[in-house]
Amino acid sequence: MFGLNWDLIWRNREEFLWGLVLGLQMALIGLAIGCVIGLLVAFARTSRHRWLSAPAAAYVEFVRNLPLLLILFFLYFGVPMWANSALPRDVADLLILDGENTVIAGLAIYGGAYLAEIFRAGILSVGRAFVEAGRSLGLSGVQIARYVTLPIMFRTVLPSLGNTFISLFKDTSLAMAIAVPELTFVTRKFVTDTFQFIQAWTVAAVLYIVTAYAIAAVLRFLERRIRWAV
């Protein structure tokens, strides 16, 4: 195609595909942990108690204004340097993560701030009447959150959750900066080995775009299913 030689890249197809899978994996785990962080922070931020809502708001506002790459560098280079000199050995070892876990932790912290805002909007969109109905049934605060607010907001937040997953997936490309062999890393390595710039970046771009739109299509399908189930 286009007078270019595509043999070499075809022979290395598995590396590219595994890179893509690794990216999806890290994004999915990051999203899952980010959802836990996001939910806790969102409930804290909507709490009446200032000692809960103020730190939650600070976390969201601070982290959303930081570049993800800075967070990754901090976790991968900064934390080990500091931990090795300031903490006892066994505690330090816990904080020193390998490349993949750094990316997952970074995505969870970074995504958690965005997810907290999404969940907060979801919580606020649940009508007061539902919460009051729960209270009049004698449910505790945690029970109201678990059995009333969460199921109702789930449907409102699902589309934004999907968008966050897609953007976290695209963000996994930054993992190449700390030598995690995901798609962008594999592509750049392939380019330095073979000088086939055009083929390699075309393949990477197509894989990213197709995957992003495929995820979007699956999510739209899921959304329709869930709306029917109501």
Next chain:
Amino acid sequence: MASIIDELPLLLQGVVATLQISMLVVVAGSIVGVFGGLGLLFGPIWLRAPLRGYVDVVRGLPLLVTIFIIYYVPPAFDIDISGFAAVVVALSIFAGAHISEIVRGGVASVAKGQSDAAKALGLTFWPRIWSVVLPQALPSIIPPWTNTAIEMVKGSSLAYLVSVSELLFQTYKVVGRTGAAMEIYIAAALLYFAINFAVSRFGAWLERRVRYAL
């Protein structure tokens, strides 16, 4: 603590580069975005179709991949491009696509009657868009535009990966030399936060200014 103050000038050099990249990108991206958005709405099909393609392709790509494509592919055709230029071009392409969508949505949300009324007064296309429709679209364009500007400040950190000495690059270098990891990373985080906080205040100020009494 002494080390941060000694190293601050180096970090501030990085801040200058980060600001330079971000400002160039926001200006270029906004110009592309205004015409892109109008093209998506009002353009003839031969303009609309490629614009749609541009916007959808760029929005499906990771920013870093866009940067690498702009940085690595032109040299294959004997076109030299510096890291700084590659980053500015790539981020502008990225911002342009996002702002096109924002402008398209904002302009489409202005009531059709406004454009019809302007037409009835005899205004031709550009005066109609420029002095009737766009000013009313601004309140819904400014907030997501501000978010894109913040994304671009954050995105300029990827310039590190093509060896441009912006804030993250400087941070990394200073940490490597002094070993004061915690302090320097926190200082860098605060600097990024300060820049983006200023951008969001500016956005909020702009938003108030464009909310005409309708």
